[in-house]
Amino acid sequence: MIDGRLAYPNHVSTGVASYAEALVVAAAASGRPVELLIERPEYLARRPSGFDLGKVAAATGWFSPLLKKAGVDGAPSIVAGAWAWPDIFRRAHVHFTAQRRFMRIKCPNPPQIMHWTYPLPIVMVGAKNVYTVHDLIPLRNPDLGVVSPKRHAAIIKQMAFHADHIVTISEHSRREIVDHLGCSPDFVTNTYQCVLTEAAAGAERVRGLGLRPGNYFLFCDSGEARKNGERVVEAFYRSKVSRPLVIVSPGSADQRGDPKGGGIRRLSPQPRDVLLALIREATGLIMPSLAEGFGLPVAEAFALGVPVLSSDDGALAEISAAAALEVDPTDIDAIAGGFARLDGDEELRRRLVAAGALRAAKFSVPAYAGRLRSLYDRLTPFEQP
Secondary structure (H helix, E strand, C coil), X not given: CEECCCCCCCCCCCHHHHHHHXXXXXXXXXXXXXXXXXXXXXXXXXXXXXXXXXXXXXXHCCCHHHHCCCCCCCCCCCCCEEEECCCHHHHHHHHHHHHCCCEEECXXXXXXXXXXXXCCCEEECCCEEEEECCCCHHHHCHHHCCCCHHHHHHHHHHHXXXXXXXXXXXXXXXXXXXXXXXXXXXXXXXXXXXXXXCCCCCHHHHHHCCCCCCCCEEEECCCCHHHCHXXXXXXXXXXXXXXXXXXXXXXXXXCCCCCCCCCEEEECCCCHXXXXXXXXXXXXXXXXXXXXXXXXXXXXXXHHCCCEEEECCHHHHHHHCCCCEEECXXXXXXXXXXXXXXXXXXXXXXXXXXXHHHHHHHHCHHHHHHHHHHHHHHHCCCCCC
């Protein structure tokens, strides 16, 4: 079972929502039946209750992106079923705030494995509890994020006590987690993750935003300091490149021009299909972050055939593995030089696209499913029916 904090159609998805969807797809591809634990109030009764997922999907369209995907080994759907539990994630956090303990939940015939997609203060009785810890940025670099380091540290500490295993998404994060917890390296597994790019909208959606496909740079900014937005903007102005820089960020209103006259275009957060289209149609993706657990847009750009300007350190350097143009993220002139090289060197862009395509294979659904299968089989052996 996986906690189903997935993105809704036409809604802006978070990194955790994208991770959850990819995990569902790959876990099903690993050969195990997958059920979801969801909390959407409009579908729920007052107590845990199973329901026919197909009927819910047909009525709401919520699960349609998953249900439309090809079945695994002839199965009609990649999702076997779901459990509805009203407000479970908020309740767990309220419980932890009040009692400083994880909320224990039970359900009839518990799953073999309960895979939580984030360090949630919940434990399912009777199941192997697996928690994904994406990174330790709130603890190692609290000034770069928005998560409370004190609370996060308390949850991580108790999570290690309740967990049967911890999953993370890069070797960089795995080393930090093992070091922080002082646990056996075998207790934490890096599975990386996969990218799902099939939902990318067409180029007409990009044109509808007033952009010329293939003629802009793209920077996805969460508003957190770790994304390095101030340096990226200053580096773009210094580079004096001819193509505009499109910045997708929270708090931004869609803006057709740059008040400073420097070629920066700002967009509000976009639905996932539009964001993928923006990546696919860009001249290059700009992501010289100061800290990441994985760096999903980099892997997505590789899969979509787009060159990347990235950081030369941390998880991003690991994920790109020299398939990106890597720069020191603290050096504005180095970032500016990266803009200029991507803008003016078509042969460099071709080389990066080719290298990125090779690197993207590591983050395909089959590759990720194989890593999950190996992990799950170690925890609970499973025979295909």
